[in-house]
Amino acid sequence: xKKVGFIGTGxxxxxxxxxLLKKGYSVTVYNRTKSKAEPLIEEGARWAESPxxxxxxxxxxxxxxxxxxxxxxxxxxEQGIFNGNVEGKVLIDLTTxxxxxxxxxxxxxxxxxxxxxxxxxxxxxxxxxxxxxxxMVGGEEETFNQVKDILEVFSASMTLHGPSGSGQHTxxxxxxxxxxxxxxxxxxxxxxxxxxxxxxxxxxxxxGGAGRNWSLENYAPRIINDDYSPGFxxxxxxxxxxxxxxxxxxxxxxxxxTRRAKELYDQLKDAGxxxxxxxxxxxxxxxx
Ligand code: NAP
Numbered sequence: 437x438k439k440v441g442f443i444g445t446g447x448x449x450x451x452x453x454x455x456l457l458k459k460g461y462s463v464t465v466y467n468r469t470k471s472k473a474e475p476l477i478e479e480g481a482r483w484a485e486s487p488x489x490x491x492x493x494x495x496x497x498x499x500x501x502x503x504x505x506x507x508x509x510x511x512x513x514e515q516g517i518f519n520g521n522v523e524g525k526v527l528i529d530l531t532t533x534x535x536x537x538x539x540x541x542x543x544x545x546x547x548x549x550x551x552x553x554x555x556x557x558x559x560x561x562x563x564x565x566x567x568x569x570x571x572m573v574g575g576e577e578e579t580f581n582q583v584k585d586i587l588e589v590f591s592a593s594m595t596l597h598g599p600s601g602s603g604q605h606t607x608x609x610x611x612x613x614x615x616x617x618x619x620x621x622x623x624x625x626x627x628x629x630x631x632x633x634x635x636x637x638x639x640x641x642x643x644g645g646a647g648r649n650w651s652l653e654n655y656a657p658r659i660i661n662d663d664y665s666p667g668f669x670x671x672x673x674x675x676x677x678x679x680x681x682x683x684x685x686x687x688x689x690x691x692x693x694t695r696r697a698k699e700l701y702d703q704l705k706d707a708g709x710x711x712x713x714x715x716x717x718x719x720x721x722x723x724x
Contacts, residue, residue: 437461438586441494443487443510443517444501444531445473447666448557451564452500452530453481455590466490487513491520496583500530503675507533511541522550526583530571532556532611532676535601535683538574542600551579554600555587556607560654561667568592572610574603608680615677615697617651622717624652625659629722635660655715667713674701674710 445467464482484490538554553575571594639656677698
């Protein structure tokens, strides 16, 4: 069985590593804050002191950190992946990052005899917990086929969208859609509450008709229960919308609705809610 390295044991990483351990993989982990990896170490994961050390001990290296700058750091810093022995290995970035960084990593890897995939995911913290994530992949088909079995351990579906960067482009498109469903659910809640309706009944009814969507199914219950914990951090959604808007601008497209969604989330972060879950957008209107 291939030896797996996993860098970034946050909300998503912890659940994914847990699935890999349960499946019997030998997993080495590294995270900036070691305490977040400790439950996994107790469950059988090994700890590495740096991305470099982790790379030397692994056949496949996963990264799932926060921002593109974090991806850049774990790959290119002195103690980074690329200063380890990467020859013949597969490097898979699950972080939502930029298409250009995915292409740069792929180029560097090629020079060093390694293969890469950009493989951002969708499905949220619950998707990671249940092992039912959707994976959007960019890279070579041969590499994809080589690691399908391990990606299957924590996903319900995966699709190769094209060369390096295509996974990140697909994720950007996904986040453009989610910008719409998150602002939609927020304004639905504000309206229904002001109209004196039962929020639970309203979301159930809407989910039975044409308004049905993942955000409403998964986040309406959290809003109704006053649960604003992440889930998916506001600060990360702002990062994702920034990536989508930058890429759109580069391609000469204007996305006014996505731009407005980002403005609202920026406002939410400025109000101090950057570390809440994205369902906390309702707080711009009501602060219970
Ligand atoms: P998170 O809880 O912040 O996890 C990120 C982890 O990466 C943290 O534990 C962090 O360490 C670690 N990290 C960051 N920079 C690092 C570095 N330079 N070296 C080592 N470790 C580093 O975030 P998350 O919710 O798991 O999300 C991770 C990524 O997946 C993000 O790009 C996010 O946009 C994407 N994503 C999230 C969801 C979701 O619903 N949560 C869904 C799809 C995609 P510290 O503990 O020190 O902060």
